[in-house]
Amino acid sequence: MVLLSDVVAVSAEVAATSSRKAKTTAIAELLRRLDRSEVAPATALLAGELPGGRAGVGWSTLGSLQVxxxxxPQLTIGEVAAAVDEVRAISGAGSAQRRAEALTRLLARATGTEQSFLVRSFGGELRQGALEGVVVEAVAASSGVRAEAVRRAFMLSGRLPATAEAALLGGEEALAEFRLELFRPIRPMLASPAETLDDALAELGECSVEHKLDGARIQVHRDGDQVRVYTRTLREITRNVGELVELVRGLDCRSVVLDGETLALDDAGRPRPFQETMARFGAQEQRAELLHPYFFDCLHLDGADLLDRPLRDRLAALDQVAAAHRIPGAVSPDPERAAALFDDALASGHEGVVVKDLDAPYAAGRRGKSWRKIKPAHTLDLVVLAAEWGHGRRRGYLSNLHLGARDPDGGPPIMVGKTFKGLTDELLAWQTAEFQRLATGGDDWAVRVRPELVVEVELDGVQTSPRYPGGVALRFARVLRYRPDKDAGEADTVEAVRGMLRGG
Structure with missing residues (x-):
């Protein structure tokens, strides 16, 4: 029987080292000691999550508890999981008070160190998307199965605890049972940046070149007349996007899973601001902006899963079912045609192009080298770590952002710079309210926030600097927009930021 204190100790050990190998070894050693019933909840806690997911407890409740x-140490993993389930099940009148009472009972049985761990777990402060990769490797090491088998099962299931349970209890045979299932979204395949279009074309050989739209990623599942739409973070938005549902319901097929982008267009056919597209995803009432889908991949068609098929086959399936809604692009273009597509994308108000290897399978959840994106401006997706209170006309607003890049070894985001530029009055008001909701501490100078908000910044480049932990500093960074469609695990890595030193 493993105690919560064992998980807390390993979590602290992982946080204290920068060595990915050491992190993996520490987690793997603990995983080997778990009983069958402890695997799923312990894996969740090690990945910085609560067993079963979020429990609906805010920082106002957590901050008011003095226990x-x-x-x-006395709390077992099983007891923690049961207590979390109890808190999650509380609803209705007086639920806030009853949640506080249940949390008080749990924290009263925890040591001081365990209390801190539990509060941060309930508050989401420990959750780091990058840490999931370390836990995946630890699951492979502790179970004796291939890391790729664990990674694939996780990306198909979207549930790391269930994946760990399958690996540790059933091995590779159990992992192989995870397959693409209709209405269980999978993590999207991602593109990594390339310096130039010519570089990407030379690297990938026979490829497709497609517009990179300034829209929002969608994944659409259909089985018969039933259609569901998901965001890149796997959140279902079906009820908010009726026009997409009706369009996919009208396609000539029985079942399909499509990957693509959607965006709102103005009367001239140019993309509306990204925020207007995202507003549709959370709208509580009908809005005037219509969303237009642009699909670029087909992962399943009429009972056949296509994930492991090369892109050329998946594009053939896409043409079969949704050719009229395919994203602008070309297959195997010569350099002149590829350059023309790039210019056309920019002229149409889009971001650039994506170059894709025609022989590559769909690597769900991976940002590999089979898809390369090319944009004319330097942009980075970074995590907001804190914000300073403004002065002058910005007095009363949280303004200067502290920005972090993702640690590829599973640690917390690494600070690489600050910026207060590019913030409109609307954004200032929004982030001031949002940051206080996500606050984990602060003073009269600044507020620290949970590292989960992703912001896209444009910059002139980076320079070497000892001022920040990342060893680099952003040059003339300015906010383009927040990315509610991304979580911290999709932010750019500190290595990508440092790589801009070489890229000029």
């Missing part, structure tokens, strides 16, 4: 800690 005398237990003298000695």
């Amino acid at each position: 005398e800690p237990a003298a000695e």
Whole structure:
């Protein structure tokens, strides 16, 4: 039987080292000690999540709890999981008070160190998308199966605890049972940046070149007349995008899974601001802006899963079912045609192009080298770590952002710079309210926030600097927009930021 204190100790050990190998070894050693019933909840806690997911507890509740800690460790993993389930199940009148009482009972049985861990877990402060990769490797090491088998099962299931349970209890045979299932979204395949279009074409050989739209990623599942639409973070938005549902319901097929982008267009056919597209995803009432889908991949068609098929086959399936809604692009273009597509994308108000290897399978959830994106401006997706209170006309607003890049070894985001530029009055008001909701501490100078908001910044480049932990500093960074369609695990890595030193 493993105690919560064992998980807390390993979590602290992982946080204290920068070595990915050491992190993986520490987690793997603990995983080997778990009983069958402990695997799923312990894996969740090690990945910085609550067993079963979020429990609906806000920082206002957590911050108000003052509980005398237990003298000695006593809480088991099973007891923690049961307590989290109890808190999650509370609803209705007086639920806030009853949640606080349930949390108080749990924290009273925890030591001071365990209390801190539990509060941060309930608040989402420990969750780091990059840490999932370390836990995946630890699951492979502890179970003796291939890391690729664990990674694939996780990307298909979207549930790391269930994946760990399958690996540790059933091995590779159990992992192989995870397949693409209709209405269970999978993590999207991602593109990595390339310096130039010519570089990408030379690297990938026979490829497709497609417009990179300034829209929002969608994944659409259909089975018969039933259609569901998901965002890139796997959140279902079906009820908010009726026009997409009706369009896919009208396609000539029985079942399909499509990957693509959607965006709102103005009367001239140019993309509306990204925020207007995202507003549709959370709209509580009908809005005037219509969303237009542009699909670029087909992952399933009429009972056949296509994930492992090369892109050329998946594009053939896409043409079969949704040719009229395919994203602008060309297959195997010569350099002149590829350059023309790039210019056309920019002229149409889009971001650039994506170059894709025609022989590559669909690597769900991976940002590999089979898809390369090319944009004319330097942009980075970074995590907001804190914000400073403004002065002058910005007094009363949280303004200067502290920005972090993702640690590829699973640690917390690494600070690489600050910026207060590019913030409109609307954004200032929004982020001031949002940051206080996500606050984990602060003073009269600044507010620290949970590292989960992703912001896209444009910059002139980076320079070497000892001022920030990342060893680099952003040059003339300015905010383009927040990315509610991305989580911290999709932010650019500190290595990508440092790579801009070489890229000029």
